[in-house]
Amino acid sequence: xxxxxxxxxxxxxxxxxxxxxxxxxxxxxxxxxxxxxxxxxxxxxxxxxxxxxxxxxxxxxxxxxxxxxxxxxxxxxxxxxxxxxxxxxxxxxxxxxxxxxxxxxxxxxxxxxxxxxxxxxxxxxxxxxxxxxxxxxxxxxxxxxxxxxxxxxxxxxxxxxxxxxxxxxxxxxxxxxxxxxxxxxxxxxxxxxxxxxxxxxxxxxxxxxxxxxxxxxxxxxxxxxxxxxxxxxxxxxxxxxxxxxxxxxxxxxxxxxxxxxxxxxxxxxxxxxxxxxxxxxxxxxxxxxxxxxxxxxxxxxxxxxxxxxxxxxxxxxxxxxxxxxx
Numbered sequence: 001x002x003x004x005x006x007x008x009x010x011x012x013x014x015x016x017x018x019x020x021x022x023x024x025x026x027x028x029x030x031x032x033x034x035x036x037x038x039x040x041x042x043x044x045x046x047x048x049x050x051x052x053x054x055x056x057x058x059x060x061x062x063x064x065x066x067x068x069x070x071x072x073x074x075x076x077x078x079x080x081x082x083x084x085x086x087x088x089x090x091x092x093x094x095x096x097x098x099x100x101x102x103x104x105x106x107x108x109x110x111x112x113x114x115x116x117x118x119x120x121x122x123x124x125x126x127x128x129x130x131x132x133x134x135x136x137x138x139x140x141x142x143x144x145x146x147x148x149x150x151x152x153x154x155x156x157x158x159x160x161x162x163x164x165x166x167x168x169x170x171x172x173x174x175x176x177x178x179x180x181x182x183x184x185x186x187x188x189x190x191x192x193x194x195x196x197x198x199x200x201x202x203x204x205x206x207x208x209x210x211x212x213x214x215x216x217x218x219x220x221x222x223x224x225x226x227x228x229x230x231x232x233x234x235x236x237x238x239x240x241x242x243x244x245x246x247x248x249x250x251x252x253x254x255x256x257x258x259x260x261x262x263x264x265x266x267x268x269x270x271x272x273x274x275x276x277x278x279x280x281x282x283x284x285x286x287x288x289x290x291x292x293x294x295x296x297x298x299x300x301x302x303x304x305x306x307x308x309x310x311x312x313x314x315x316x317x318x319x320x321x322x323x324x325x326x
Contacts, residue, residue: 007260010257010258010259010260011260013258013259013264014259014260014263014264015264016264017259017263017264017265017267017268018263018264018267020268021264021267021268021271021285022285024281025281025282025285026281026282029280029282030282030285030286033234033235033282033283033286034286036234036235037233037234037235037286038232038233038235039233040233041229041230041232041233042229042230042233042290044229044233045226045227045229045230045233045294046226046294046297048222048225048226048229049222049223049226049294049298050298051222052219052222052223052226053080053084053298054077055215055218055219055222056080056121056125056215056219057073057076057077057080058073058215059121059124059125059212059215059216059219060076060080060100060104060117060118060121061073061076062208062211062212062215063116063117063120063121063124063202063208063212064104064113064114064117065208066201066202066204066205066208067110067113067116067117067198067201067202068104068105068108068110068113068114068117069107069108069110071104071107076104078305078309079099079100079103079104080100080302081301081302081305082096082099082100082103082302082305082306083096083097083099083100083302084096084298084299084301084302085299085300085301085302085303085305085306086098086099086302086306087261087299088261088295088296088299097118097119097122100114100118101114101115101118102114102317104117104118112191112194112195112198113198115195115198116195116198116199116202117202120199120202120209120212121212123164124209124212124213124215124216125216125219125220126160127160127164127213127216128213128216128217128219128220129216129220129223129248129251130153130156130157130160130248131157131217132217132220132221132224132244132248133153133157133244133245133248133249134153134154134157135244136241136244136245137149137150137153137154137245139241147272147273147276149245149249149273152249152252153245153248153249153252156252167199168199168203170196170200173192173193173196176189176192177189177192177193177196180192220248223247224240224243224244224247224248225240226294227243227246227247227287227291228240228243230287230290230291230294231243231287234283234286234287234290235283236274236279236283236287238274238277238279242277246270246273246274249269249273250266250269250270250273250291253265253266253268253269254266254269261292261295262292263292266288266291266292267284267285267288267289267292268288269288270284270285270287270288270291271284271285271288274287
């Protein structure tokens with residue numbers, strides 16, 4: 001019941017955001033923007049997005065190698081697609097990362113190891129995105145009235161680094177587990193200690209971590225290029241340099257867990273940031289909507305794979321695993 005209420009609340013926020021976005025839109029101009037879009041370029045952007053997805057699978061597989069048996073690329077690709085499907089369709093019940101962790105860890109019952117590899121996979125992607133954004137904000141500063149874009153990006157980077165120091169410092173883990181044992185949360189302490197040990201094992205493989213960061217930088221450039229290509233498909237005259245800052249900022253904004261899969265927030269961020277550099281509202285909303293559409297289209301293959309190959313008891317097992325790790 002609680003999850004249903006959360007989903008309804010997020011749906012209400014999403015609907016409100018779209019109402020606020022569209023109430024000032026010239027619908028004739030908005031339709032013309034979509035009609036004049038270059039379909040071939042938009043399709044090309046979708047294929048670039050899938051190249052980025054496939055690059056992520058190599059990174060994820062690399063992070064698994066030090067701690068668990070590694071599945072084939074084909075198997076991991078199927079799991080990755082199912083994760084995309086769950087991210088879109090069940091954002092408040094079962095997250096896509098938990099689904100990936102479950103299916104990757106299930107064959108060898110290595111769930112703690114799978115959790116660590118999946119967490120580090122996402123962590124490396126976020127670090128790469130913030131590095132690109134911070135570098136771009138220095139190399140090509142964007143002056144956006146009333147939006148301290150550089151401050152937002154550098155603050156996010158600082159918080160991210162501080163959080164990672166806390167997560168990956170063994171002494172802090174020992175203090176936490178000792179505290180949990182003192183207050184009789186023994187099972188929680190055991191889980192944290194197990195995951196901490198896995199992190200330390202992966203941490204000793206510096207080549208793996210460096211390679212995962214390099215792959216992440218390539219992937220994030222591809223993700224940013226997808227948005228830039230779509231903007232070209234909508235006949236927008238915005239440089240790639242601007243998108244190196246704008247796309248990470250939009251991503252950070254859309255991660256705020258108040259709407260369905262970031263919808264509404266994503267479009268609102270595009271309108272605010274692109275509008276500040278002279279792009280009209282209609283084109284900005286169109287770009288935001290197309291970004292949401294390709295996320296939806298990317299989730300469809302995973303839904304098909306899940307429906308065709310799932311076992312009856314798996315949803316309960318995945319939900320239990322999510323509750324266990326959360």
